[in-house]
Amino acid sequence: MSRFARLANPWIALQKPYQPGRPIEEVARELGLGDVAGIVKLASNENALGPSPKAMEAMRAAIPHMHLYPDGGSFYLRQAIAKKYGVSDDMTMLGCGCNEHAVLLAHAFMDKGDEMVVSERSFVVYKLVASLYHCKCVEAPMRGMTHDLDALLAAITPKTKIVVVGNPNNPTGTMVDQAAVDRFVEQVPASVVTVFDEAYMELVEPRDQVDTLRHVKAAKKPIVTLRTFSKAYGLAGLRVGYALAQPDGIDLLNKVRQAFNVNAMAQAAAVAALDDDAHLEATRKMLRDGRKQLMDGMRKLGLDPVESVTNFILFPFKKAAGLTAALTKRKVIVRPMAGFGLPDYVRVSVGTAKENAQFLHALSEALIELK
Ligand SMILES: Cc1ncc(COP(=O)(O)O)c(C=O)c1O
Structure with a gap:
């Protein structure tokens, strides 16, 4: 054990850091390539269409002001979010991606020995964050690849x-519907903060989207809904996400965040992106087509992918690490799911038609190599 590790809080020293998807640049170096051209990254559920054009314009306009600190209260962005959802601007709070909200929620509400309840096959960050605060993360069983909200309720002590409900759920790509969520909210104890992590909700077809804001607005239970600009709006590199909750909940989160947690470029881009419905609709169309292309292609290759409502697809594969390496060699980066507790699964993000075709071609070759 290193000197620093001996000095650290033991639960921090033992923490295994989050393993993000590999950047294209790192893979280019590994493959001995001069640049990233030709490498397809389908590992981190990013938006293959790129940033909203309106956001790019806003960023260009913001460049001359980058010598100034950002607005620590993200005033205009909060106003834009509040207008979009018909809430007051004290019901939202911005973070450095909604990953930051996971940490802030634990910081505000959890103490040594407390418990956080999540589903077993869900976003690994919550499990890591619970251990950062010396708390136990209780993993409730799922029904196959979908949340079992009754099991989540039963796990509450x-x-x-x-309690966290990622909806749609990463990494399974499934979701629970409005009726199930409404029943859950009715039954969840008011002594527990319910977090609906909706990082992928805007990517779902509008008729299937679940409205949790009605429960936030009803104010009968302490509920926090999380959204992000990383997925539907194509701004993952800027790191900006938001929470929606009653003002007293938002007030608490504001107490534990850094003063300037969202940079000025991110704020400018996000305001513009929120207003770009055309980009959002184009993104959903790309995903509709792309999911079909990938599902059909993978099934033709004998795989059994999980039906997804969003921008990634999970599939079982016994030699997941080997497959990932074989695909990387062919310039396609996907995500092995061992870090999410699913060692026999791989997750692929939905890309453009061309990227999906490159993945399917590389996959067909990799499957032969691994036979
Ligand atoms: C379920 C879920 N929640 C939250 C996040 C965090 O998103 P961000 O921090 O980029 O806003 C992700 C990112 O992959 C996710 O999959």
């Missing part, structure tokens, strides 16, 4: 402070 007097020690539970936070």
Whole structure:
């Protein structure tokens, strides 16, 4: 054990850091390529259409002001979010991606020995964050690849402070519907903060989207809904996400965040992106077509992918690490799911038609190599 590790809080020293998807540049170096051209990254559920054009314009306009600190209260962005959802601007709070909200929620609500309840095959960041705060993360069983909200409720104990429902769920790509969510909210104890992580919700077809804001607005239970600009709006590199909750909940989150947690470029881009419905609709169309292309292609190759409502697809594969490496060699980056506790699964993000075709071609070759 290193000197620093001996000095650290033991639960921090033992923490295994989050393993992000590999950047294209790193893979280019590994493959001995001079640049990233030709490499397809389908590992981090980014928007293959790129940033909203309106956001890019806003960023260009913001460049001359980058010597100034950002607005620490993200005033215009909060106003834009509040207008979009018909809430007051004290019901939203911005973060450095909604990943930051996961940390802020734990910081505000969890203490040593408390419990956080999540589903077993869900976003790994919540599990890591619970251990950062010396808390237990209780993993409720799922029904196959979909949340079992009754199991989540059953896992709640007097020690539970936070229950998280990722909807749609990463990495399975499935979702629970409005009726199930409404029933869950009715039954969840008011002594627990319910977090609906909706990082992927805007990517779902509008008729299937679930409205949790009605429960936030009803104010009967402490509910926090999280959204992000990283996925539907194509701004993952800027790191900006938001929470929606009653003002007293937002007030608490504001107490534990850094003063300038969202940079000025991110704020400018996000305001513009929120107003870009055409980009959002084009993104959904790309995903509709892309999911079909990938599902059909993978099934033809004998794989059994999980039906997804969003921008990634999970599929079982026994030699997941080997497959990932074989695809990387062919300039396609996907995500092995061992870090999410699914060692026999791989997740591929939905790309453009050309990227999906490159993935399917590389996959067909990799499957032969691994036979
Ligand atoms: C379920 C879920 N929640 C939250 C996030 C975090 O998104 P960001 O921090 O980029 O806003 C992700 C990112 O992959 C995710 O999959």
